[in-house]
Amino acid sequence: MKQRSAIELYDTTLRDGTQGEKINLSVQDKLLIAEKLDEFGADYIEGGWPSSNPKDEEFFSKALHLNLRNARLAAFGSTARKPDAIESDPNLSGLLKSETPVITIFGKTWKAHSSKGLGLGDEENADLIHKSVRFLKSEGREVLFDAEHFFDGYKDNPAFAMRMLLAAEEAGADRLVLCDTNGGSMPHEVFEIVQEVSASTAVPIGIHTHNDGDLAVANALAALRAGAVHVQGTINGIGERCGNANLISIIPNVILKLDGRFHHKLQLKQLTPLSKFVYEILNMPPDNKAPFVGKSAFAHKGGIHVSAVLKESSLYEHIAPETVGNRQRVLVSELAGQSNIRYKAAELGIELAESGELFKNIVQRIKKLEYEGFQFDVAEASFELLLRHEMGQFRPFFEVLESKVHIESGKNREPVDQAVLKVEVNEEIEMTAADGDGPVNALDKALRKALRGFYPSIRTVKLIDYKVRVLEEKKGTSAKVRVLIETSDGRTSWSTVGVSTNIIDASLQALSDSINYHLFHESLVQRQETETTVR
Structure with missing residues (x-):
């Protein structure tokens, strides 16, 4: 990576993640996830928008009593509605009332949103951002500025986007987080823009990407390579529309592929358990095909693959599964060779002869049954009974x-x-x-x-x-x-x-x-x- 500074891990599962379709978390659910994220090593946990609903207000009142060792709680909200009514603004008051040490506010950095959405002139919008950040800083809080739609805004009008960003910097913002809110940017664009912005400000740059182009993780990694030192995302990539950047994929890529490091020493071997924990709380089935942590991430089905993996796992595995708390699996199917059967037998504690008719018969029987429609890679109990029956170790109990x-x-x-x-x-x-x-x-x-x-x-x-x-x-x-x-x-x-x-x-x-x-x-x-x- 270009930069060697420690990266800050900012989790927004409890706020941005809950905006995803069919995602719903109770206050207790959010507290459990917050504790797990802190244990894992997150730097920031964004708990919600306290001014938007009673549930988030209740969460913050209870979360203040959590014994967090690594993470700092962040409340999320927008800039004030009017530049001349900062101190009486209900949104800013709600953020302060949450009593979190960190406050993240977003502001418009795409001229179209500012002029058409809010009806503000350029200087009015800059003034709104500046005064909102300055007010929150005066209350002794760490303030992160989320530059909403920054990449679209920068591509449309670089001068306007930078003017809004600098307004936050001048007011004392601790982080400037560039947001690909619509999720449509490409990695090369993100890399170039982050490089240009980093050269124009002394404030640490953060990245917040969405997955509408299936590039949220790639865009986040591009930003980190270009100089960003703060990354935002959600566990399992949950979030509005196509989701947020998936921290479960970002974390191992940074540590294992880009030789980067995070501010806290993350419990990388707990990555798979963390992913499963959040799915369990959400009452959602895990994504078996998820990179790094999915059940199929290190599953091998083809006989040639299995034969090679048994000799040297790196021939068909980009990392050791145990590094991220996952495990290697070998599937039995019509594509299986003798290596598959032998691996599964060893996994079940069954000793097979090195060669002989029995072993060949087992392979042929499995292939015949799979041809008829049986599927043993998802029915391993049936496979074990078949194997033990062929070996004379099992007969039906009824x-x-x-x-x-x-x-x-x-x-x-x-x-x-x-x-x-x-x-x-x-x-x-x-x-x-x-x-x-x-x-x-x-x-x-x-x-x-x-x-x-x-x-x-x-x-x-x-x-x-x-x-x-x-x-x-x-x-x-x-x-x-x-x-x-x-x-x-x-x-x-x-x-x-x-x-x-x-x-x-x-x-x-x-x-x-x-x-x-x-x-x-x-x-x-x-x-x-x-x-x-x-x-």
Whole structure:
């Protein structure tokens, strides 16, 4: 990087991030995230706009009691509405009332916004910025000036944009943050403009980018290379429209690729846990394809790739996954070679012979099943059962001999879904029936009812996700379907798969694998405990 100064990390997840579609955080949610960000090493945490809503006001009143060790809380708002009413302006008063040590205010630096949006002349707008910053500084606060629409404004009228920026500098602003508010700038433009601005001011420059051109991270990195020492963004890139610059990607790129450093020593190995934590609080599924932290970021499927990775991981991985708290994964599919199977077996603690017919049979069987529609890279529990069965280590704990599903509905009639099963366990036959909310739910209940007398522990096993995909769309209702089920016992979760032209049969396959997987691992634990006792 051009500059070697420590970079300040400014997180706006709790303010700008919440402007994203379907994003909603309670006061308690925001407090939990703030504590996690502080623990990670953020320099600034922007908590919200206290004058805009009661929730943010409540957050700041409670956040003042947080025991933050690294971060400083920032309240966000705009400049005053009128240059001649600064001290009585409700927005500035609300910012001061929040009692945060840092205040970030934005002002117009694009002439079109100033003249058309606010109806202000050039000097009136500059005066508004100057007086707003000076007033907040006089109250003893650290003041950051967010130059809204700066890059669009600079490209349209450089003199005007710089005049507004210098007005904030002259008033004592501690940071001048250049904002690509519309998210349409290109990295080369950002680099050049930040260089030019840095040469014209002594105040440290910050960068705030949006992702409308899918370049928010690239633009932020370009600004840092050009001399910016302060970067703003959100965890997981959440935010309005296409989102903000994703700090989860910016941080490792700066540290690992640009040889940069942040003001605080960041807990880089906690990057993946931090990303997952915020997704969990937001009640959103993690992005598996997210760089650095996604489940698929270091996942390998092609046999040639896997063979190479097993010899030297850097051949197909740009960093060591553990550096950012992630892990390497090898997937099993029709693209798999012997390396994939061997890797997964080792991961499961299963020893495979170096060669032989058994090993070749396993590879061929997996490829055949994947050709038929099974998908083992997302159903690793089914893969493990298949592998152990081929090796003679597993046999099903039960067999469903017969299954019947009855569906009844009609006008003015209460819908009824019922499943009847005949199940064999240790040469004993059990007949059960159960009603459910839909045929699959009835099937699930009937199977558990039949088995719980033999295997009481299945009471702790719960189905937590159920997905169906049609595999042969052109065949319409006669097409094969693939059912994927995720199950949990409260401690861990596992995924299983079933494929059939009959959705009930496919569901029963996946349900049976799910329960068999639980019972098999329960038996392994019991066996290990017995062996330990004997010793």
